[in-house]
Amino acid sequence: MTLSQQPTRRLLVATLALSGVAALSAQAAEPVDQQLQEYRQAAQTFGKTLKGELQAAMKQGGPMAAVSVCHERAPEIAAQLSEETGFTLRRTSLKPRATPPTNWELAVLKDFEARRADGESPKTIEWHEVTTVEGEKRLRYMKAIGTQEVCLTCHGTNVDPDLKAKIDKLYPEDQATGFEKGDIRGGFSITAPLDG
Numbered sequence: 656m657t658l659s660q661q662p663t664r665r666l667l668v669a670t671l672a673l674s675g676v677a678a679l680s681a682q683a684a685e686p687v688d689q690q691l692q693e694y695r696q697a698a699q700t701f702g703k704t705l706k707g708e709l710q711a712a713m714k715q716g717g718p719m720a721a722v723s724v725c726h727e728r729a730p731e732i733a734a735q736l737s738e739e740t741g742f743t744l745r746r747t748s749l750k751p752r753a754t755p756p757t758n759w760e761l762a763v764l765k766d767f768e769a770r771r772a773d774g775e776s777p778k779t780i781e782w783h784e785v786t787t788v789e790g791e792k793r794l795r796y797m798k799a800i801g802t803q804e805v806c807l808t809c810h811g812t813n814v815d816p817d818l819k820a821k822i823d824k825l826y827p828e829d830q831a832t833g834f835e836k837g838d839i840r841g842g843f844s845i846t847a848p849l850d851g
């Protein structure tokens with residue numbers, strides 16, 4: 656080997672070693688990434704289905720009728736999607752109407768508020784972790800849900816008194832009013848055993 660070849664060779668060995676490390680960590684990240692993609696898809700389907708039914712109900716029967724649709728259909732859609740995907744899906748919030756957060760969801764939602772205060776958009780705010788629960792690896796995921804114009808009728812600062820009375824009858828502990836457009840209304844929460 657000539658002197659001039661030697662550095663090239665060393666460089667090659669170093670490059671191979673580096674790519675080996677990269678391949679290993681890619682392998683470890685792969686099941687998580689794949690499952691995260693499925694979670695994102697499920698959260699999106701959940702949100703779209705709810706919003707579709709909500710808007711149809713508002714158009715057809717107004718907000719009073721739409722409250723009943725939210726009351727009945729939101730848990731049904733969550734249950735149906737959970738069954739279809741094998742993941743546990745739900746929605747929760749720091750100011751809940753129906754579903755208060757668990758301890759870890761509470762911590763994540765608080766972090767979402769901090770990220771929002773730092774200027775991040777609810778559209779992109781998400782979080783995940785791999786955790787071991789009773790010896791089983793689980794992937795937990797949350798995605799922020801932004802407050803849109805259409806949400807204000809039932810979650811805004813100025814909810815019609817008759818409508819609020821109907822909401823309070825169904826949810827005596829309701830805290831889910833006083834939101835403004837762009838606020839984080841809550842989050843989708845998805846958990847399941849980590850595959851692979």
Ligand code: HEC
Pocket residue numbers: 706709718719721722723725726727729730746747748750751752753754755800801802803805806807808809810831840841842
């Ligand atoms: C017609 C009234 C109405 C409108 C409009 C409405 N919601 Fe709700 N929302 C409800 C009701 C009722 C519940 C409780 C549903 C249940 O029992 O699971 C709820 C629950 C929620 C929850 C679950 C967390 C919690 O507080 O328990 C989230 C998140 C949420 N709404 C977000 C939204 C968003 C985002 C929009 C706008 C796209 C919206 N809502 C529009 C009535 C409404």
